[in-house]
Amino acid sequence: MDARLNFLEAPIVPPAGDEPPVVRLRHFTRRFGDNTILSDLNLDIAPGEFVALLGRSGSGKTTLLRTLAGLDSAEDQDVTVPNSRAVVFQDARLLPWKKVWRNVALGLRGGDIKDRALSALDEVGLAHRVDAWPLTLSGGEAQRVALARALVREPKLLLLDEPFAALDALTRIKMHRLVLDLWRAHRPAVLMVTHDVDEAVALADRILVLDAGRICAQDRIAIPRGERGELARPYREKFLRILEGSAPSDAVIPFPAGGHQ
Amino acid sequence: MSVLQKLAQSRWFSPLALLAVWEAGSRLGLIPERTLAAPSAVAETLLGMLTSGELPSNLAVSFGRVLSGLAIGVTLGIVLALVAGLSRKGEAAIDPLMQIKRTIPTLALTPLFIVWFGIGETPKIALIAFASMFPVYLNLYSGIRGVDLRLLEGARSFGLTRAEQVWHVILPGSLPSLLVGLRYSLSISILVLVVAEQINASAGLGYLINNARDFMRTDIIVVCLMVYAVLGLAADWIVRTIENRALVWRPSLVKA
Ligand SMILES: Nc1ncnc2c1ncn2[C@@H]1O[C@H](COP(=O)(O)OP(=O)(O)OP(=O)(O)O)[C@@H](O)[C@H]1O
Ligand SMILES: [Mg+2]
Numbered sequence: 001m002d003a004r005l006n007f008l009e010a011p012i013v014p015p016a017g018d019e020p021p022v023v024r025l026r027h028f029t030r031r032f033g034d035n036t037i038l039s040d041l042n043l044d045i046a047p048g049e050f051v052a053l054l055g056r057s058g059s060g061k062t063t064l065l066r067t068l069a070g071l072d073s074a075e076d077q078d079v080t081v082p083n084s085r086a087v088v089f090q091d092a093r094l095l096p097w098k099k100v101w102r103n104v105a106l107g108l109r110g111g112d113i114k115d116r117a118l119s120a121l122d123e124v125g126l127a128h129r130v131d132a133w134p135l136t137l138s139g140g141e142a143q144r145v146a147l148a149r150a151l152v153r154e155p156k157l158l159l160l161d162e163p164f165a166a167l168d169a170l171t172r173i174k175m176h177r178l179v180l181d182l183w184r185a186h187r188p189a190v191l192m193v194t195h196d197v198d199e200a201v202a203l204a205d206r207i208l209v210l211d212a213g214r215i216c217a218q219d220r221i222a223i224p225r226g227e228r229g230e231l232a233r234p235y236r237e238k239f240l241r242i243l244e245g246s247a248p249s250d251a252v253i254p255f256p257a258g259g260h261q
Numbered sequence: 262m263s264v265l266q267k268l269a270q271s272r273w274f275s276p277l278a279l280l281a282v283w284e285a286g287s288r289l290g291l292i293p294e295r296t297l298a299a300p301s302a303v304a305e306t307l308l309g310m311l312t313s314g315e316l317p318s319n320l321a322v323s324f325g326r327v328l329s330g331l332a333i334g335v336t337l338g339i340v341l342a343l344v345a346g347l348s349r350k351g352e353a354a355i356d357p358l359m360q361i362k363r364t365i366p367t368l369a370l371t372p373l374f375i376v377w378f379g380i381g382e383t384p385k386i387a388l389i390a391f392a393s394m395f396p397v398y399l400n401l402y403s404g405i406r407g408v409d410l411r412l413l414e415g416a417r418s419f420g421l422t423r424a425e426q427v428w429h430v431i432l433p434g435s436l437p438s439l440l441v442g443l444r445y446s447l448s449i450s451i452l453v454l455v456v457a458e459q460i461n462a463s464a465g466l467g468y469l470i471n472n473a474r475d476f477m478r479t480d481i482i483v484v485c486l487m488v489y490a491v492l493g494l495a496a497d498w499i500v501r502t503i504e505n506r507a508l509v510w511r512p513s514l515v516k517a
Contacts, residue, residue, distance in 0.1 A: 097508075
């Protein structure tokens with residue numbers, strides 16, 4: 001098969017950058033009652049790294065993301081996240097009683113708030129809708145507003161929870177381009193939850209697979225983003241085999257892997 | 262289609278027909294004046310009461326009572342709902358009392374209010390205030406509790422302080438409920454006004470009606486009933502106007 005897939009079989013070591021990771025979880029555990037959703041989970045995300053998180057429904061992806069977003073308390077646990085972070089949820093969660101630009105400006109501190117909101121909206125191509133009411137936006141437009149609202153804060157960590165799941169295929173591809181452009185311009189670390197292997201392959205530097213409460217596999221994609229067209233299918237098969245437990249054991253890469261740390 | 266045919270199909274037909282039958286009945290002596298005055302007589306009385314200033318001055322008195330009662334009641338309702346809706350302690354302190362009160366019809370308290378406050382203006386205003394407080398309280402409280410948690414969480418994820426969350430999310434989110442409560446409060450306040458003004462009033466619409474009853478002036482009674490109806494319509498119009506302005510963002514009201 002494609003030689004470029006070989007690295008999937010070898011332990012992947014996150015590049016030992018000079019900068020400390022922006023996200024660092026060690027032995028993180030999350031329970032709801034007797035239900036252990038995440039157990040002993042370790043995760044590092046480097047500054048500016050684009051990470052996709054795959055996993056079957058109910059595997060705890062949203063739970064993990066909520067922890068990183070600071071929406072669930074993680075008392076007494078070894079969790080490091082940057083102070084400046086922003087979330088884009090699957091539903092845009094715009095306040096319907098605030099005009100689009102005021103939604104983007106929500107909670108901004110400092111001067112020229114309106115100018116900052118307007119230029120963020122301009123970046124996502126919605127300069128003409130700044131005075132619209134959110135309920136008059138299409139789903140794709142609402143998600144772009146949500147992206148603008150997240151990015152206007154210049155977060156060090158951008159959390160995306162299946163942000164494009166509700167969009168049609170064409171709009172989704174457009175949104176992928178937009179997200180990549182924005183990511184290149186602002187360079188936040190990104191953790192994107194998705195069900196869509198194609199999406200993960202197209203966008204991410206690194207793909208994580210969450211299963212049974214921990215990161216059960218991960219892979220770094222070194223190929224430039226434009227040349228990943230034929231990569232999605234083998235990846236999908238790979239991840240399916242990992243989730244079914246029939247993948248060769250060295251494809252399941254415990255984290256932290258290798259000599260990192 | 263002839264004018265008559267058109268009229269027969271319009272929504273105005275039955276009320277107009279009723280008026281015509283009523284008028285004809287009065288003219289033919291089928292409906293005695295002391296049972297019900299003829300529409301023409303009512304119109305005449307209305308004009309007379311307007312020009313003499315009798316109606317405007319009494320209306321102003323009643324209006325003042327509703328307004329003061331509402332101002333007190335609605336303010337109290339809003340404050341209590343905010344306290345109960347925004348804090349657990351407030352909820353524990355206030356909500357049980359409010360739910361108990363809900364089981365007692367306000368008008369049943371009239372005798373007690375007369376004992377406490379006498380027969381002057383105070384019991385009238387107090388009754389209106391007391392009655393109009395509850396719809397506002399109940400609706401605003403449940404509105405605050407029903408605010409979309411996902412929106413609140415979104416706001417929280419952007420680092421809004423608790424005060425900012427209340428201001429940007431909870432209050433605007435519960436505004437539609439508050440307006441529903443306000444609408445009920447307005448109509449209840451007029452209902453209570455009617456009863457409260459039966460308490461030994463020396464001015465106001467209720468006073469006019471009581472006087473008219475003693476002299477069997479059905480024309481004046483009908484005029485006052487019409488004024489009550491107009492008050493009710495005006496109250497509805499006021500809330501509708503507020504809604505149209507405050508809730509422009511709602512889909513049904515958003516213009517393309
Ligand atoms: N507040 C909660 N209380 C109890 N159980 C919860 C709560 N939140 C999540 N769970 C449970 O935790 C598990 C993981 O949920 P989570 O939303 O993280 O899954 P997910 O991986 O995001 O799934 P999906 O892909 O369907 O969104 C589920 O079984 C869910 O029922
Ligand atoms: Mg989820």
